[in-house]
Amino acid sequence: MRDDRLWLLDILEAAARIEEHAAKGREAFLRDEFLQVWMLHHLQIIGEAAAGLSQELRARHPQPSWRAAIALRNVVVHQYFVLDLEEIWKAVTVHLPPFKRQVQQILAEIDSQGI
Numbered sequence: 001m002r003d004d005r006l007w008l009l010d011i012l013e014a015a016a017r018i019e020e021h022a023a024k025g026r027e028a029f030l031r032d033e034f035l036q037v038w039m040l041h042h043l044q045i046i047g048e049a050a051a052g053l054s055q056e057l058r059a060r061h062p063q064p065s066w067r068a069a070i071a072l073r074n075v076v077v078h079q080y081f082v083l084d085l086e087e088i089w090k091a092v093t094v095h096l097p098p099f100k101r102q103v104q105q106i107l108a109e110i111d112s113q114g115i
Contacts, residue, residue: 002052004053004054004057004110005107005110005111007049007050007052007053008049008053008103008106008107008110009107010045010046010048010049010052011045011046011049011050011069011100011103012100012103012104012107013045014042014043014045014046014049015042015046015096015099015100015103016100017038017042018038018039018042018043018092018096019096019097019100021035021038021039022039022092022093026089026093029085029089029092030085030089036085036088039088039092040076040080040083040088043072043073043076043088043091043092044073044076044077046069046072046073046099047069047070047071047072047073047074047076048073050066050069050070050073051066051070051073053066057106061102061106063102064098064099064102064103065099068095069099072091
């Protein structure tokens with residue numbers, strides 16, 4: 001079974017990959033289906049990793065919004081036919097950066113405690 005640290009690292013890796021391609025800008029995202037699929041795939045990884053975290057960690061660290069990450073993953077997987085690309089872009093550019101910073105802080109805390 002994977003531990004919380006590995007799940008957090010998965011989140012950070014996926015976030016970094018999204019950010020790398022988000023730097024191409026909104027217009028590139030809206031016109032490039034490959035880029036859309038790339039970002040959606042990595043948002044799925046983030047949601048899957050968030051769901052894999054222990055209840056204890058999620059309770060101890062209610063921020064970032066684990067539920068939002070998991071819910072977005074569920075929408076991407078199960079309701080892909082109703083995705084709003086503008087909302088996905090907003091998730092990537094507005095919500096992901098603070099989410100990533102919060103995850104980095106949690107990981108730093110875990111690492112400093114030697115857990």
